[in-house]
Amino acid sequence: MTPERFAKGMTFDDYLKFIGSPENLRREGFDIRRFSLAKPRVDWSGYLRERHAKARLSDEQAAAIKWLATQPGGPAKVLVIAEDWSSDCRRDLPYLARLAEAGGLELRIFNRDTETMLRQGLPEPGSHPNADLVLEYANEKNGQKFATVPVAVFFTRDFAELYRYVEYPTIYHKDRVLGALRKARPGETDEQTKGRGGREIATLLESPFFDVWAHAGVAEIISALHERLVTA
Structure with a gap:
């Protein structure tokens, strides 16, 4: 990562x-x-503005990131790869912004996709303006690499990487939870299962658990940054 490349991102x-x-x-x-593609996209700008306005770090989280940012080799920059259609991004982005604000960190956001959504695998090198970042900070799971969102990469002032947060906090077993909600119930047709599962997922995304997991992500990031500094 270079200062010039980082500066091309969005605040x-x-x-x-x-x-x-x-x-x-x-x-x-x-x-x-609906577990389906959407074109045109849903406009999430108002939702994210409201979510950011309501997002609050705990006093301890705010104090911790401020302390970390003042330490030699502490965090100073945050690069985020995101897409607004992702519920994980909508959960975490407002809190990542609050984390950056509290610590005085410079935050830049980059899109993962082009006109079409990347459905699997990784983009071809040079296939779009941010393909280099998507490839560099790809998620690796079970021996495979994925272009997961969000990815939040924390750097020192000189762009030495400190920590990489990927998709969701470890305490949130997303695949298991969403899989259970989308699982067919006895007597349901496929269409009924899809409709009910979608409604239950929508309810979950509006529930207190959404913020519980957002705070867990912040705690995970702060703890990892602290560990990196004290064990370096």
């Missing part, structure tokens, strides 16, 4: 403006509530 305010723009909304997205 959080820029990102909020972008996701409500015609340029973004005409891109292909995904709606987890």
